[in-house]
Amino acid sequence: MGNQASAELAKSMDSYSPGIYRGVMSAIVRVLAADSIDNSTKQSWQKLIDSGASTGGFRALLSARDQFDYDCCLHALLHRELSPAHWDILVGKYSTAKGNRVGAISRTIPRISSPAPALFVYKATTVWFIPKMKGKQGKRSTDVAVLPDEFYDINTWDTEARPDSTRGRWRLGIHKCLAAMEEAAVVHVTEILDREQLLDEVG
Template identity: 50%
Template sequence: MIYPSVQSAVVSALAAECIDNTSKQAWQKLIDLDTVRVGSGVSASDRMQADCWVFARLHSQLIPRHWNALVAKYSTHKGRKVQAISALVPVVASHAPRLFIGNAVTAWAIPPMKGAAGKRSVDMIVLPEQFYDLNRWDPEARPERTRRRWRQGINEVLESLVTEAMVAAENILDREGVLSGNCA
């Protein structure tokens, strides 16, 4: 057992690729990763290996739309997140125009950040506040009620994709025995 839930496994695996292995400061070298224990008593280096393995396993075994939904929702890797958003746009069924769908998927995957504009992490994708204005998403200026209905429908499609992906990921990780309650 390494992960208490499928969500923690997915989030941890998607975050693993953003952890740097660059040279460290002198005080950081004092920490021996093999002796540091995380969560369930697994060393940090073993956990990193497990996260990378889970990442590879899920990437190879999930269908593309499920993989892209998880990456768009949970990844912190800018490039992968943008790729996943681009791959999800044609998958989303909606009566909305493509521009609207693209913006809605992007806004779902990159929600507005709280806090002052200059006080955010530079490692996160931060969109300008005006991006989230629905009026900019539809050049034909359809009624607000229509735009809100479209956005709600698109969000429901995306959330259902994430739910399906989590179920599929749980089945994969259950077979591998890395979730709580699955150790022999």
């Protein structure tokens, strides 16, 4: 390739600021798949985030490894900038690591404001994070968080057998609270992705 052609290509790439992610939710899912990376490696990515520019200018034509590195860098950035409540709601809902999901769920439960008793809040919150899945448990991955079928029976959530209307109202309130927390977390992630020019406007 001649010098003039090389210069034209470089100029074209400098003016092209591509999005790495096709959408906010796909970014969240991909980034949280990095949960299984060891802590020492995460610390090195955190240093890249801290020392790098925050104005975007991301490269085009990324290799698979480069995309993975962006996932890990964004993982560190979101962990740093999101509130603990917003981070935990996303990890509990979308992480691929069962241990991290369980930890995030357990930290979220005390943040729920509800007149329901503690057992009810615990079970209603947990099933929101881990909805009942179709299929036999034996065919699922051992690293997938799965609850026993009886856990989804609302009759086991309240030892005092209160009226269905009361229990339904409690469950709806808890799930609305969780959904609002998730929505706020996604909005914050969207703001970060927009700022860093990581969203693909075409996708």
